[in-house]
């Protein structure tokens with residue numbers, strides 16, 4: 001990102017520091033899969049955020065239309081949309097600071113996220129090849145499921161090209177956190193509190209690998225609630241996605257809430273890139289992104305996993321610190337133990353993926 005202007009309202013002796021701290025930056029955000037159910041509202045939210053000055057949209061269909069439509073919104077971002085012909089992917093990715101990937105197929109009723117592997121693994125692999133070639137330094141945010149496997153797929157593509165920087169790769173698990181906030185507020189019968197409620201959600205992003213740490217919620221559950229409420233709430237957070245898949249009745253999975261969550265995470269990353277300090281968000285990351293912090297997490301989970309979702313501190317170079325899970329209740333320890341086998345298998349499956357030419 002390049003600094004372009006300063007806040008003129010600052011008094012002169014503050015000018016230099018405000019230049020460093022409050023500088024507006026040029027940020028190019030790219031969405032791959034931008035014409036889809038998540039891609040379109042995500043692109044809209046990015047277009048309406050003044051921190052984004054360039055927005056690149058890529059899909060195998062409809063991106064010129066989506067880009068033309070969004071380009072009429074009176075916000076700073078310059079929007080461009082490309083399709084595969086004539087190096088569309090490379091054109092979209094040129095100069096990207098942040099690349100967000102919601103490309104691929106969503107679930108239908110009865111499907112697990114792992115059922116999507118067959119199709120989405122190849123899609124994510126090929127997009128990662130493009131990113132490694134054109135924007136190897138960009139922050140890569142993976143939404144496409146199964147996230148537990150697609151993040152290792154991206155990492156392997158980068159590793160094979162000698163370009164892997166674990167600090168810059170993020171699996172987006174923000175929707176689990178957003179759901180946890182909402183569902184805890186519902187149990188407390190006060191939805192107005194939901195924006196303030198922070199519940200760490202760790203592990204991975206599918207079923208039992210989603211582990212909400214309700215004992216660390218910023219807002220405790222009502223005193224009257226017992227084990228049953230805790231277990232029901234945990235299950236609802238783990239399988240909240242199924243509620244949407246069922247209600248959409250075969251037409252897809254969460255798109256609008258995911259776009260909201262994806263934009264929230266992406267904007268946090270963009271703010272970190274622009275120099276804002278102390279930004280913390282849970283994300284599914286390679287535990288080598290911060291070897292010291294990663295080693296603590298491995299000890300806490302009792303297994304040498306390469307990837308895990310936990311709170312991470314993000315800075316201008318990506319992951320600065322992997323934060324520990326902290327004090328866990330016996331119930332939460334059991335949930336983590338139950339998450340580890342599925343997570344291990346999903347990571348191995350992703351890391352072992354090889355593209356067979358189609």
Ligand code: NAI
Pocket residue numbers: 032033034035036037038039058059060061102103104105106107116120123127142143144145146147172173174175176205252253254255258
């Ligand atoms: P969708 O089918 O509405 O959109 C996907 C888009 O990807 C389509 O526009 C399609 O044309 C495009 N696409 C397919 N192959 C492509 C390629 N090779 N290059 C570029 N674009 C390509 O699906 P939706 O609902 O937007 O979901 C997308 C993904 O996000 C799914 O894998 C879904 O499981 C996942 N998801 C992840 C969540 C999370 O919390 N991380 C939450 C909800 C969904």
